[in-house]
Amino acid sequence: MTDIRPFRIDISDADLAGLRDRLARTRWPVEVAGAGWERGVPLPYLKELTEYWRDGFDWRAAEAELNAHPQFVTTVDGQDLHFLHVRSANPDATPLLLVHGWPSSVVEFLDLIPLLTDEFHLVIPSLPGFGFSPLSGPGWGNLFRVAGAVAELMSRLGYERFAAQGGDLGAGVVGMLAMLHPGRVIGTHVNGPSPYPFGPPAELDGLSDAEKVRAERFNTFREDGIGYLALQATRPQTLAYGLADSPVELLAWIAEKFREWTDPAAELPEDAVGRDRLLTNVSLYWFTGTGATAAHVLYEGMQAYKQFMASAGEQEWSAEAPTPPPGAVAVFAADSSIRHLVDPMGTVVRWTEFDRGGHFAALEAPALLAADVKEFFATLR
Template sequence: MNEIRPFRIEIPQADVDDLRRRLTGVRWPVEVAGTGWERGVPLPYLKELVEYWRDGFDWRAAEAELNAYPQFVTTVDGQDVHFLHVRSANPDALPLLLLHGWPSSVVEFLDLIPLLTNEFHLVVPSLPGFGFSPLSGPGWGNLFRVAGAMAEVMTRLGYERFATQAGDVGAGVAGLLAMLHPDRVVGTHTNGPAPYPFGPPVELDGLSDAEQVRARRFNEFREDGIGYLALQATRPQTLAYALADSPVEQLAWIAEKFREWTDPAADLPEDAVGRDRLLTDVSIYWFTGTGATAAHVVYEGMQAFRQFMESAGDQPQELPTPPPGAVAVFAADTSIRHLVDPMGAVVRWTEFDRGGHFAALEAPDLLAADVKEFFAALG
């Protein structure tokens, strides 16, 4: 049961042809005149992007780029876990677990991998319910369980000690890995942490100019930007029908987030992340049907988080000392240090003037340098 099996992405041509057929016969909705991104993805923009997906995007080229890296699957607790395993030429390199978030996949790290392979052995999983780790059943929204599975993957690869880098959902997994296995996790590097979106607005008094910009962005997000989260956190199955049946809906669902969460200087998603990278990510969700299962993972994760927060104060426990942590804050992030790190536990806090939620795609040079400097300083 501990077997690690070679894996290669091979989407059947019938599935590629079916996607093109669906992108040709779209039943477009009406759009209210004079409206724009404030109501969602504008119709003219999406029509153009769909046309490029159908006629300009080369899935086979994207598939070949992914297949250039060694890939494997192993089964943990009944769940198949897919991962890239890119060994450094340096046999003494530090193992580094790279964990993606939503709405992302292993594609998020394609431009980061070449920048890190001198210093690290890289393990890049598809989280359960995402991409090429199709969901085996309920319960994988529980990030404690996911963290346990990631630790087991590293054990099977022979990595008793390792580091982590992550954002979004992956950052939650990385944090729990550090909590559950402080003896194994050398350090944790995360990007983009923010206050809980269902919490109160951030007060501006006493904040620096840069923090006020992030606070206003967070306050706007919690007022106008969490519709996607509310839907996935409460009615994932209703949403699943649209995501499983319509590639246009899957594209709009993800493209909207790439537009809202990337570098504020970028007007359109492709101004921050190239169209081919965006469409590779969307295509993986489409071909694997994991737009729907990722929504269920979010639902379970939100339920588990609420239960955890409600019970956190009931039985206080003394937690082990966590390994060192670093945070990288990019231009689109809403992170304010005293809210994210009230106890001053973060040993390295770096702020950048470009990039956003998809830091590994938007600013891989900045992220790679920060990761290397942090772990080098740890010895």
């Protein structure tokens, strides 16, 4: 099945009414008096955000904004892949793949699209198990497999050579593409890579002041902020029941990350990305039921990574391995990227650090990210 079918988002009125009904009937937990964000999402904040989701948020407006961009679905290796394909008016524009992470979706790139289409043809897939790419079965947490499917998608669109950009899980896919198809990938650009979270703490000796701040942030994350990942990486099915059945649980699960991982200057998630953008992303997870399947994808990804690392010492690496394409890294204010840890071989040709923004750079600082992407790929033309 190599056909590419047009796609349009059309959530039913019944599904919208069902969401509002569930939100209205939320059974709220007891909160420890005086507790703040250190125990998770505070009850008063989540109640107010839930009320806005139920009575103030306009899904139809968000749906129309998404549908303003051409969308399609194709089937690769038995897996449906939904994607946006926004072509530039410039016929000689460079094809650019934009890959989202967790807990994100194609919504992440809405503000970036108009900043890039003067120079790029954009392909923005929903990764398997996310958004409108419902999970067809196990095995799609393996980023090698995902990268292969995405490369096939680019071939079907007629893009034999292309650039690639991503963050979080998307950065992993971009990295796998560079390994599997170095001759096809013009260059890679990733934002916010960090050391392996289950690995050792980052040593502070020999670091610059800016690197020490990021290292201390990473070490704090290892100690206090990794619970979500430990649960998704070990017991995704147990978590899935809450994410599939309770929109408030899904909202809390995602909103917490938008609070912890965005610009440190932002007190609340909507201070960094905007309340409607946040709820568009959460709504997409809710209507597609992919809060649960995304957890399974992360579980499989962590298992695959552990197996890869366990066997890495036994691999016989060829001295004639192809040269990887040029790579760039953008580091934003909330990131924990430390160059010698994420680029030990010194292969990154462009390393840029910004004093604002965070994990969701395309949402938080789209102008900064777009400019960095353009400047980097301009050097490769």
